[in-house]
Amino acid sequence: MPRLTIGWKLTLWYGAILGISLVVLGAFVFFSLSRSRLAEIDRALEEELAEIELEVRSATSSESRAHALEKYFGEHEFYSIQVSKPDGAILFTSRNVGAEPFPVPRLAADAAEESTDDVLHGGDSPYRMSSRIAESLDGPVIVQAADSLIPYYHERNRLLTVLVAAAPIVIVVAMAGGYWLSRRALAPVDRLTQAALRISASQLDQRVLIPHEKDELARLAAAFNAMLERLETSFTEMRRFTADAAHELRTPLAVLRSETEVALRSPRSPQEYRNVLASQLEEIDRITRLADQLLFLSREDAETTSTSLSPTDVDGMLAAVAEQLEPAAAARMLSLELDDIPSCRVGVDPDRLRRLFVNLLDNAIKYTDEGGTVRVAGDRNNGTVELRVTDNGRGINQHHLPYIFDRFYRADPARRETEGSGLGLAICQAIVSRHHGAIRVDSTLGKGTTVLVSLPAFDSCATD
Known part of the structure; x- marks a missing residue:
């Protein structure tokens, strides 16, 4: 089965969320309107009961009461009216009640309060009926007003039909619009994909167009x-x-x-x-x-090799490397001097540190003419050990300095055959970077070069 695109996934999620939202909203609207319509019916019945109670209370005799009820409520257009004794004896019914009277509620017969119920009457027709105790000249009577619920149920069914019929249409239209919007929104991603597919290893200079919108x-x-x-x-x-x-x-x-x-x-x-x-x-x-x-x-x-850091004496390591390279310096009649090396330890890999010092001193010896001097000095500064390897050799032209750490780069290509591979300073930079240090080269053509290396000092040195 093919995987769905992001556009279809967004559309389906949008449709599902919209469908759930419509069901919740439709249920809320349906039940809210139903309750509101019932409340309107109840209010109308209460008003009708108040009018009936007024006629019952104001009657001066049974005959005048019967006459008033017949006059005002006998042919009622909307409601069914019934007046009875608490014991169930019927005193008055409107003509739309029929041959069978409404049941007398127990609550209304037993207590002086009003009740509203749904009842079945006249062939199981549903009615909404309100009952109330009213005082009359011959004692309390029960006045009742009822309204047929058939129109109410018809209205509710029509509302339910509209909601059920409209929901799928709304969902389909919304999903179609959502799909169109998702495709429109994802069109830049498609363009980005096509641009990326056109780029190969030989065309890495190409770039994709950045939209103007900052999104x-x-x-x-x-x-x-x-x-x-x-x-x-x-x-x-x-x-x-x-x-x-x-x-x-x-x-x-x-x-x-x-x-x-x-x-x-x-x-x-x-x-x-x-x-x-x-x-x-x-x-x-x-x-x-x-x-x-x-x-x-x-x-x-x-970074496939592990770095085993251990406290290493800088002065001891430099002295050993200088002693190792002293014959090479002597062969070129150079003076190799160690000045002011701090008695301090750094947390490094000893093998890499030795290789760093060998490369720096060997490089200085190779590029210093006979009779010159290679001097090594150091300081402690804000938790770091700074080492300087200085020579008074040929120096490096300023325009070469930005590339001096590039691999195989030589400031003087003419010396390729006799003076190294051009990897020495690249290796130095890699070692220093591995130990979270810094290295830089300062040089003046014809006067010499200084390589400055900074390495994090070990705790005992940092607080020394």
Whole structure:
């Protein structure tokens, strides 16, 4: 069975709610009008009883009473009139009462009060009858006035017929109008759907039209466009990342292929083969490092690896990393200095923190000319540890700084072959972000670069 569309669901819900509402409203109208009509009949009977009682009370003899009742009520056009003794003896009946008198109510015969009841009279015809005790010259009498309920029941049946007949018509017309309104209201959603179906991975620059009305559909269209923008950005970065990764892998693979082909062209001495193998090992190491960096960034992006946070001494970790990279700095005749490192702990993953420090110092060493200085300093500031890695190397042009953390981005593409893969700062940013920190780069071309890293301090340091 096919699923109902939203338009049909709204229409059916609307029809069901309207149907229930009409039933409740119809019942209320039916019973309210019925009660109101009965109340009108009762008021009219009370007025008629008051007139009869007045004639009974004012009569000076039985003959004058009989004469007055016959004169005014004998041929009554609307009501049936009866006057009787409490013991049931009939004193007067109007001609429309017939041969069979009305029953005398017990309540009216036993007490001086009025009663109103529905009775059957004259061949089971329904009547509305009011009875009352009235004082007369020869003692209390019971005056009764009755009105036929047949017109009342006819009116009520006509009302019920109209309500029952009108309800389905109203529901059908309302459902048709509701369906038309739902289709009209959902038309922008259909247009949004068609626009979305036209957008493919190669056409993510397209956008859907946002309605002028500031309603829910406009917000939906705006949210959809924002999602497309994020997808476009992600696809663009993915394509660029794939192309850059392929380019970075192609270079060492081309070197491996070339050296292997050259070695196989003619017999070589053992030393020449060792030289070829040593060169190939360097390229393999380069590919391995690149694969390791790509895998690390992929896991950081997907957050598939857990972060085991533990209090780690910043000064101790930096001292160990500086000692590890001291030979690389010495080989380039650089001075690697540690100044004012706070004796403080941060809540980090120690392996990631070590990788962060290695990447920062290694980057500074690579881009500082011989005889230069790489200096590391730090401070504590409002619950954070701020570390600065400063060099007096080549510096970075200002227009490169906004892209310095992009993957495979190099401020100087000419150094691609000798100075890294362009992933170092991207990895640093991923590590810092994972630990809810911040990283930024300040640089002046020809004067040097400073990388500032802020990490949340551990409790003992924050209160130190």
